[in-house]
Amino acid sequence: MSPLPVVHAHPFSSYCWKVLIALYENGTPFEFKPVEGEADWAELERLWPMKLMPVLVDGDRTVAEASIIIEYLAMVHSGPVELIPSDPDAALHARFLDRVFDNYVMTPMNRIVGNQLRPEADRDPFGVTEARAKLDRAYRWIEDTIPADGWAMGEEFTLADCAAAPALFYADWAHPIPEDRPNARAYRARLLARPSVARAVDEARPYRKYFPLGAPDRD
Numbered sequence: 001m002s003p004l005p006v007v008h009a010h011p012f013s014s015y016c017w018k019v020l021i022a023l024y025e026n027g028t029p030f031e032f033k034p035v036e037g038e039a040d041w042a043e044l045e046r047l048w049p050m051k052l053m054p055v056l057v058d059g060d061r062t063v064a065e066a067s068i069i070i071e072y073l074a075m076v077h078s079g080p081v082e083l084i085p086s087d088p089d090a091a092l093h094a095r096f097l098d099r100v101f102d103n104y105v106m107t108p109m110n111r112i113v114g115n116q117l118r119p120e121a122d123r124d125p126f127g128v129t130e131a132r133a134k135l136d137r138a139y140r141w142i143e144d145t146i147p148a149d150g151w152a153m154g155e156e157f158t159l160a161d162c163a164a165a166p167a168l169f170y171a172d173w174a175h176p177i178p179e180d181r182p183n184a185r186a187y188r189a190r191l192l193a194r195p196s197v198a199r200a201v202d203e204a205r206p207y208r209k210y211f212p213l214g215a216p217d218r219d
């Protein structure tokens with residue numbers, strides 16, 4: 001058994017970034033277990049029958065779901081960056097924003113990307129149009145809601161930003177944030193400049209050729 005928490009993940013996976021960013025923020029030591037080959041996928045399925053990454057194994061504890069892993073890290077391996085605010089009301093808001101980025105940015109982005117991975121005959125243009133409209137709605141909400149400086153909650157970097165970074169990174173590739181949403185675009189740019197996020201972006205760079213819509217020549 002590893003003395004360190006083990007993270008089963010892939011460097012190109014958006015939900016894995018969420019957890020990696022949380023780990024990098026606090027300099028939490030961990031072992032990275034890439035999910036690549038058949039045996040890795042079989043192990044992932046054994047750990048979490050939904051067969052989705054990331055999964056964290058810490059001693060005899062197995063934790064799945066990116067947001068819950070970050071909650072677990074805040075509880076058991078906390079560091080100087082309070083990803084779950086200690087004030088309950090602020091924590092509720094961070095969790096709410098985390099849901100917004102997962103449900104209304106990551107999910108439609110994944111629908112567009114996932115559609116492209118299907119055989120041509122199984123594609124769903126209606127679903128893609130719907131997902132694009134959802135992203136436009138989310139971009140408008142982010143434009144009007146996210147502070148003009150700092151992070152989703154203001155001064156402190158939290159769970160909400162761990163969720164926002166991969167969601168906005170890939171969503172902007174799949175369905176660019178329009179120029180008339182300067183606040184949302186600036187928030188994405190601030191996220192990408194944060195060292196924990198920049199590190200996740202850099203580690204994923206070798207895999208960009210696998211982005212099914214074609215990775216843009218930027219970021």
Ligand SMILES: N[C@@H](CCC(=O)N[C@@H](CS)C(=O)NCC(=O)O)C(=O)O
Pocket residue numbers: 013014015016051052053054064065066067
């Ligand atoms: N709700 C899950 C979603 C995890 C998820 O969708 N992971 C993707 C990678 S970003 C995955 O494992 N996909 C593998 C598959 O669908 O077969 C979480 O928050 O951790």
